[in-house]
Every structure is written in structure tokens, then in C-alpha cells.
Amino acid sequence: MxxxxxxxxxxxxxxxxxxxxxxxxxxxxxxxxxxxxxxxxxxxxxxxxxxxxxxxxxxxxxxxxxxxxxxxxAMESTAAALERTASGLRDGLEAAAGTVRISVSDVVGVEVMPAIVADLARRHPALKVELVLSNRVHDLLQREADIAVRMTAPRQEQLVARRVGTIELGLHAHPDYLARRGTPAMLADLDAHAVIGYDRPTPFVRQAAKALPGYARERFAVRTDSDVAQLALIRAGAGIGVCQVPLAARAPALVRVLPDAFTFRLDTWVTMHEDLRASPRCRVAFDALVDGLAGYLASAQALKGR
Structure with a gap:
């Protein structure tokens, strides 16, 4: 060979x-x-x-x-990481320039990241952002991404991590749906409702099922593994489904149902490889993610306090 x-x-x-x-x-x-x-x-x-x-x-x-x-x-990821680092070096180490690759979940990528990226672009116009939307955990050690937003604490010692806070999930529905079908008063009432859920189980789904008895595939009126599609279906009035509490408060506002019967919390972390700590392009993106996500979570707390 x-x-x-x-x-x-x-x-x-x-x-x-x-x-x-x-x-x-x-x-x-x-x-x-x-x-x-x-x-x-x-x-x-x-x-x-x-x-x-x-x-x-x-x-x-x-x-x-x-x-x-x-x-x-893995070779492809390393080559891409090399190119991203080289692009930053060409534009100067003191400037936040070059390309940064960020991995986030589908829902966060669609609903939360656009505002963060837009603000980042205004403050650092020489910075290019590659946004990877996936619920798969990308391997930062293999440089599949420079920075990742994760809902679990990273375990590898080579990663720099900042805990942003907790995202709360709950059952929500559009007001029009509740006007047609009524509001469930207890978990058993969900049997008479159109529940939106998954098609194939994942580790997260199995965890959520423990917190919500009866959250099983055969009981769902609409099934999709896309979190973005589930959110769109809830907003369209197709039924009751699980949604992030901060997102539910956005227009069109959704109504939370059975808040005492079901709640699920996701720890939220921003992580990157420790070798990128000194990189201006990664540092400014990392800080922007921490600040932007913290603001997103703070908005939910402000609404709960009303």
C-alpha cells in the first residue's frame, strides 16, 4: 500500500x-x-x-x-478546521476574522440563532459563520465544528464549556385549538386530544416519556421527528405538543397546558475545543452565543414573573 x-x-x-x-x-x-x-x-x-x-x-x-x-x-473535518484557522490567520490574529463553524439543535438554530448571528455580523463584519443545524452531537475533538450548543454537560477534558442556564419544556397549544377542543385539566384528558409527538424514539424522547406517562408513539395524532415541524404544527393549531417555554411566548403566542403535570428541563452549554481559546474568531463567537442564549433564557424568566 x-x-x-x-x-x-x-x-x-x-x-x-x-x-x-x-x-x-x-x-x-x-x-x-x-x-x-x-x-x-x-x-x-x-x-x-x-x-x-x-x-x-x-x-x-x-x-x-x-x-x-x-x-x-474525520480527515475531512480536520481539513475544514485547518482551512477555517488559516482563513483567520490570513486576516490577522488580532481581528475577529475568518470562518467559525457552529453546531446547534434544529429548533435553536431556526428560532434563536438568527438574531445572535445577525448581531455578531454587525459587530464583526469580517467574520463568516457556518451554522450546522442538527440534533446530533458533533465531535468537537474531531473538529466537526468549532463551537457547539449542547443540552448535556461535556465530559471531555479538552473542551472549554460555559453553562448558560436551563431551558424549560412544557406542553403547549394554540389558543384556536383550545377554543375548539377545550383545555385539558389533567393528564388523562390528553386521551381526547390531538397530541403531536415523535415518530422514532431518541434518548431525549425516552427521558421525556418518564416525565410524561402516556407520551407514546401510538397515542400521537401527528408524528414527526423534526422539532421544527412539531413547533410549526403546534403554532398552526394542529394539536398539543412539547415546546420550549421561551419559544411559546413568541408570536403567535402559545398557551401552556398542564404546567404542574409536565415540565422538563435541559441544561444548556456552549462548548469549544481548548485549542481555540486564543482564536479571536472563536472567542467572539463563543461570547456572543453565551450572551445571546442567556438573553433568550432571561426573557422566559421575565415572562414567568409577570
């Missing part, structure tokens, strides 16, 4: 894995299709492995390709 294999070969390999064909990978990577084919063939020759087999539907990855995928993806 060749001792040195160029990154471009692995990049083509990942492109075919994700797109399922040479043509799809070529479009995604913005290179010519024959180039992708040559790179994949060169990688197979260098490794001494068959990575793809042809089928009527495209290229099918072999067992060897699946085994290599995580390692190639």
Missing part, C-alpha cells in the same frame, strides 16, 4: 459515498466526472481494496468502504 495518499482521493471517495454515483459526486465537489473516477480508482489501487461495486442504481459501497467512512470523514 502506498505510504502517502493525497487527501483529494479520500475527498472523491466521500463524495461518491454520499451521492451514490460518480456524476453526483462530481456535481457536489464541482469537478469533472472523469476526475472523480480516476481518484476513486487511484485510492482503491493505493489501498489494495475494492471500495465500490456497480449496480443498476449506481455505485454500491463495499464493506471496506463502510469501514473507512468514519476515518475519511
Amino acid at each position: 502506498a505510504s502517502t495518499i493525497e487527501w483529494e482521493l479520500y475527498r472523491a471517495f466521500l463524495g461518491v459515498l454520499r451521492e451514490g454515483s460518480l456524476s453526483g459526486a462530481a456535481r457536489a465537489l464541482d469537478v469533472a466526472q472523469p476526475t472523480v473516477g480516476r481518484h476513486v480508482a487511484a485510492l482503491e489501487a493505493a489501498l489494495g481494496l475494492v471500495l465500490f461495486t456497480r449496480s443498476q442504481t449506481g455505485l454500491l459501497p463495499t464493506e471496506a468502504a463502510h469501514a473507512l467512512r468514519a476515518h475519511a470523514a
Whole structure:
């Protein structure tokens, strides 16, 4: 096996894995299709492995390709992190310039982050933000992101973390829905209501189910694993569902139901790799996230105090 294999070969390999064909990978990577084919063939020759087999539907990855995928993806993350760091160095270490990659959950990314990013852009116009919306916990040690907003405390010693506060979840519904169907007075009343919930269980869902007996898939009138879609459905009056309390207060305002029967709290942390502590681009983004999320949580406390 060749001792040195160029990154471009692995990049083509990942492109075919994700797109399922040479043509799809070529479009995604913005290179010519024959180039992708040559790179994949060169990688197979260098490794001494068959990575793809042809089928009527495209290229099918072999067992060897699946085994290599995580390692190639880690290389991709490291290469991207190198480029982000280099972009900051080109623009000067003393300025908050370059690119910062931030990982947040779907709902926080759609509902909370736009205002934070807009404020960050006004104060640091040379800063570029890559916003990754996913409920998957991105690996900061592998540099899949520079900064992450997490709902669990980080355990790795190499991470810098700041606890922002607690996000409370509760059952909510649109006033129009409650006007049509009535307001439940106890948990048992939910049997007569359209409840919005998940399609497939996750660790969070299993935790929430412990706090809300009967929160089970077969009882949901509408099912989706997208938190953003669940929020939109609640706002549209499709039923009763779980929502962050600070979001429920936004227009159109939602009504909380059964607050004494169900509440769930998520610790909220902003984290980044300790090696990025001295990076101006990451430091200003980290501080902006802490301040912005703290303001978001404070707004919920102010509303509760009314």
C-alpha cells in the first residue's frame, strides 16, 4: 500500500459515498466526472481494496468502504478546521476574522440563532459563520465544528464549556385549538386530544416519556421527528405538543397546558475545543452565543414573573 495518499482521493471517495454515483459526486465537489473516477480508482489501487461495486442504481459501497467512512470523514473535518484557522490567520490574529463553524439543535438554530448571528455580523463584519443545524452531537475533538450548543454537560477534558442556564419544556397549544377542543385539566384528558409527538424514539424522547406517562408513539395524532415541524404544527393549531417555554411566548403566542403535570428541563452549554481559546474568531463567537442564549433564557424568566 502506498505510504502517502493525497487527501483529494479520500475527498472523491466521500463524495461518491454520499451521492451514490460518480456524476453526483462530481456535481457536489464541482469537478469533472472523469476526475472523480480516476481518484476513486487511484485510492482503491493505493489501498489494495475494492471500495465500490456497480449496480443498476449506481455505485454500491463495499464493506471496506463502510469501514473507512468514519476515518475519511474525520480527515475531512480536520481539513475544514485547518482551512477555517488559516482563513483567520490570513486576516490577522488580532481581528475577529475568518470562518467559525457552529453546531446547534434544529429548533435553536431556526428560532434563536438568527438574531445572535445577525448581531455578531454587525459587530464583526469580517467574520463568516457556518451554522450546522442538527440534533446530533458533533465531535468537537474531531473538529466537526468549532463551537457547539449542547443540552448535556461535556465530559471531555479538552473542551472549554460555559453553562448558560436551563431551558424549560412544557406542553403547549394554540389558543384556536383550545377554543375548539377545550383545555385539558389533567393528564388523562390528553386521551381526547390531538397530541403531536415523535415518530422514532431518541434518548431525549425516552427521558421525556418518564416525565410524561402516556407520551407514546401510538397515542400521537401527528408524528414527526423534526422539532421544527412539531413547533410549526403546534403554532398552526394542529394539536398539543412539547415546546420550549421561551419559544411559546413568541408570536403567535402559545398557551401552556398542564404546567404542574409536565415540565422538563435541559441544561444548556456552549462548548469549544481548548485549542481555540486564543482564536479571536472563536472567542467572539463563543461570547456572543453565551450572551445571546442567556438573553433568550432571561426573557422566559421575565415572562414567568409577570
